Amino acid sequence: MLRCHRSPPADPWGPSGRAPRAVPRRRTAAYDGSRVADAVTHLYRSGGPMSDLQTFIEGLPKAELHVHHVGSASPRIVSELAARHPGSQVPTDPEALADYFTFTDFAHFIKVFLSVMDLIRTPEDVRLLTFEVARDMARQNIRYAELTVTPFSSTRRGIDERAFMDAIEDARKAAEAELGVVLRWCFDIPGEAGLESAEETTRLALDLRPEGLVSFGLGGPEIGVPRPQFKPYFDRAIAAGLHSVPHAGETTGPQTIWDALTELRAERIGHGTSATQDPALLAHLAERRIPLEVCPTSNIATRAVTDLDRHPIKEMVAAGVLVTINSDDPPMFGTDLNTEYGVAARLLDLDERGIADLAKNAVDVSFLDPAGKARINAEIDAYTARWQAGTR
Numbered sequence: 001m002l003r004c005h006r007s008p009p010a011d012p013w014g015p016s017g018r019a020p021r022a023v024p025r026r027r028t029a030a031y032d033g034s035r036v037a038d039a040v041t042h043l044y045r046s047g048g049p050m051s052d053l054q055t056f057i058e059g060l061p062k063a064e065l066h067v068h069h070v071g072s073a074s075p076r077i078v079s080e081l082a083a084r085h086p087g088s089q090v091p092t093d094p095e096a097l098a099d100y101f102t103f104t105d106f107a108h109f110i111k112v113f114l115s116v117m118d119l120i121r122t123p124e125d126v127r128l129l130t131f132e133v134a135r136d137m138a139r140q141n142i143r144y145a146e147l148t149v150t151p152f153s154s155t156r157r158g159i160d161e162r163a164f165m166d167a168i169e170d171a172r173k174a175a176e177a178e179l180g181v182v183l184r185w186c187f188d189i190p191g192e193a194g195l196e197s198a199e200e201t202t203r204l205a206l207d208l209r210p211e212g213l214v215s216f217g218l219g220g221p222e223i224g225v226p227r228p229q230f231k232p233y234f235d236r237a238i239a240a241g242l243h244s245v246p247h248a249g250e251t252t253g254p255q256t257i258w259d260a261l262t263e264l265r266a267e268r269i270g271h272g273t274s275a276t277q278d279p280a281l282l283a284h285l286a287e288r289r290i291p292l293e294v295c296p297t298s299n300i301a302t303r304a305v306t307d308l309d310r311h312p313i314k315e316m317v318a319a320g321v322l323v324t325i326n327s328d329d330p331p332m333f334g335t336d337l338n339t340e341y342g343v344a345a346r347l348l349d350l351d352e353r354g355i356a357d358l359a360k361n362a363v364d365v366s367f368l369d370p371a372g373k374a375r376i377n378a379e380i381d382a383y384t385a386r387w388q389a390g391t392r
């Protein structure tokens with residue numbers, strides 16, 4: 001997710017319903033994300049082993065566990081939303097829209113994000129966004145995704161809460177039936193919006209509980225937003241049977257991850273980038289098999305990590321920590337899940353079998369039912385076997 005800015009944005013909720021970080025950063029998120037994606041794309045286009053691996057990745061059935069709802073609105077989806085609301089400032093022509101999505105600085109990024117939020121005005125807009133995000137996933141051979149939704153951002157903008165739930169559920173069922181993409185929801189608290197948003201998100205999750213809801217999250221800036229204050233809300237969500245998956249340790253140190261584990265009873269950690277600063281924490285994560293949802297390009301874009309070669313994923317894996325690969329807010333960072341797998345393959349020096357194992361990690365630690373997990377894992381194995389036999 002995006003947080004870097006030099007001055008407060010016009011809307012405190014920012015991308016994916018979460019505010020940008022209140023810390024000065026050196027470059028804009030999307031700019032850096034594009035740079036990383038370009039570098040990776042160049043590797044694949046240059047031919048040789050990486051391009052072959054990338055072809056393998058593109059056809060590989062995958063699951064994604066850390067990806068945001070509005071943050072997944074691609075230019076194509078934004079164009080469709082803009083066409084529904086003539087008179088908005090967002091261009092509908094694909095070429096003009098591509099320019100519009102080329103962020104010149106952080107203020108521009110915020111402007112674009114808010115204009116996208118402004119296009120999500122009705123339950124039908126929510127349905128369209130959700131279904132079209134699933135269509136983009138289907139094109140990447142993503143079979144299952146836990147999509148982080150911030151209902152507070154929509155309900156506070158006046159969308160009826162029951163109609164919102166119906167819209168995402170309708171899209172979920174259609175995506176599964178028509179696209180073969182199974183969606184589940186993580187409702188997250190936009191931390192910077194305070195305890196009011198925590199209370200409201202908990203109420204929405206527990207009182208209106210849509211069928212596809214499996215987990216409860218916490219996003220937004222970490223600096224100045226201590227995790228422990230959200231304990232009562234996570235306690236209620238966990239008591240109601242939801243899984244705990246807060247963001248932690250992306251922009252702050254390992255103590256935030258400890259807090260997420262001990263106070264919020266996290267079952268997976270969103271990002272967890274700073275875990276490598278604390279050997280005891282790494283050992284704990286490995287021993288308890290608590291997975292990290294790693295989003296490499298996002299980490300570079302937001303400057304949580306200075307450059308890809310210094311990404312701590314190698315140390316995480318070396319310490320025996322289970323990692324999954326994710327895209328966070330893919331169009332905003334100029335990436336997608338296939339690109340992120342390519343990045344991971346390079347960083348971890350993986351071959352096809354290693355990449356397939358990484359994909360199975362995500363399936364194994366997802367909140368999908370056992371039969372669904374077995375089905376996708378069998379698909380991954382069959383695809384990999386065909387590839388290795390040269391019969392693809």
Ligand SMILES: [Zn+2]
Pocket residue numbers: 001066068219247270328
């Ligand atoms: Zn995120």
